[in-house]
Amino acid sequence: MIFIDLAVRNLRRHRARSFLATVGIVIGVVAIASLGIMGSSLSMLVGGMVADVSDTVLVTPHLAASSGDPFDPRSALAASISTKNVGLIEKAAGEHRVVPMIVTSDRLRVRDTSGYATIYVMPATDIPSLIELEAGLYPRGRSSGVMVGSLLADELNLHPGSRIEVGGESVRVLGVAAERGMGIDINPDYAIIVTEDWYTERHGPQDYTRVVVKVSDLSAIEDVKAAIDQQINRRSEVVDILDSREILELYYETLDAMNVFLLGIGGVSLLVASVSILNVMIISVTERTAEIGLMRSIGARKREVLRMFLYESLILGVTGSIIGGIVSVVIASYASASIADLFADFAVSGGAGIPISVVIGYVAFAMAFGIGTSVVAGFYPSWKAAQLNPIEALRYE
């Protein structure tokens, strides 16, 4: 095709100009692709940090007002759910497992380290349903042993058999819990887990601070929530009932907003690149006005002139996008590795590798966007070229 040929030759004739316009597109494509990939790898990291507890309904004392987010430190409170209400919850939950618990704290002392630690108090038989064992044994009955969270064990170098001081009393570590990540129900990684019997023996019977309902069938979650609500909240709001899906949605909404923001930054850089293409194309059309006049007068149609210039911006866009795509993949692999390093301390479960499909998705999106913007930016000058009056264009010098 003679017009593609002419477009290529014209771009070659102005090497520096074409190169700079291409660099603009490369930067834009790289910005969109790598920011997109980084954003999504960030969501994935956070997703990895949040334990998968989609089968959980969390019942907490009703707050007069709150953000609805159990991680929100502003809504932490020392309130309780009575034993009677736990009974009602059990009734409402039917065959699903109900784990009432007390979340409290006490002084912990290990060798010369001391400070407060979170303590999860729950019935001995329920511990295995919420916490996996990494080493040792689950505490049982009134035995004087306790269980410690995995990260607490790492920090303080605890093993089954180690002795620690809880509330001034020396106790033995029976088991170490497997790492669990952040959850809406419990966060035992840095905590001590004791049986209810152990606790009441020392502090007397107490009301529970929260109740976790493990729903064996995910589709039953709504029914369980409704049933609990029916049982307890009929007269006045006594408890808040949340399921993890709702909370994760809140998280992902925030992350999505951040993703859009990052892509927006990339979009702006591509916009700048398209302005530079627009500029290059306008210069090209102006320089070649007489040539356009000649082509038109010897029989080139408007659409052929339009096409010739569109090819130019298309070639710039495609070249820039391909180079940009390659650069993005390289950058993404480095960025992914370094983000994984950065978050390694947060003990992300499942690693932080970015799936190749996400990389390809964003790179393809950025490339398509790069090509699209180039063609759009080239359209106006090309159209102007096609609309030139051949007589006047011929006379142009």
Next chain:
Amino acid sequence: MSGEPILRFEEVSKIYPLPAGDLVALDRVSLTVDPGEFIAVMGPSGSGKSTLLNLMGCLDVPTRGEIFLSGQEISGMSDDDLTRLRRDRIGFVFQQFNLIPLLSAVENVEFPLLLTTGREESRRRAIEVLTAVGIAETHFAHKPAELSGGQQQRVAIARALVNDPDLLLCDEPTGNLDSKTGSAIMEILAAENREGKTVVMVTHDPGVAAYARRTIRIVDGRVA
């Protein structure tokens, strides 16, 4: 064509509206160009010669009156149709040669054919015409900037002839050339005319006009 004129102007006027008042570039011009003619259009600058040539070349349409190209009325035609007429029926030769700088000599000649047909056929035809106007094979691959003025105008003539047009329109074809080169160019045009090509040429050089067999004088937009 059974004696039908190549071009017929019927009371053709071209008026350019200007802020200072309308400019009448051509005023009720009637003329015919018959097949095989060699016509020189002469007149002072601003007399309307270029306007006449633009109308003959289907680059423009008249404000009033009618123009028939081989019996076909052109004023109502769309831009695409006029462009197709220019491509298939008319050859242009300009004072500035107006070759496409990115294309080699042979590609420039090929260009009008590439707008219609496939590549291989056009290359053969382009070489044939280039040879006919006296361009040596060694220059075929040269870009216009590497050719002399005379060579460029030969290439331009080859480009105008390549689609075997009904009408060859020349706008001061020797205006940018020295007299010796100019005569060589005129010899080519005259030879084309002898072989039956209809040529209309705008010039203000009487020596060049002498090659033509008929002269039309334009003064103030009218045929004098």
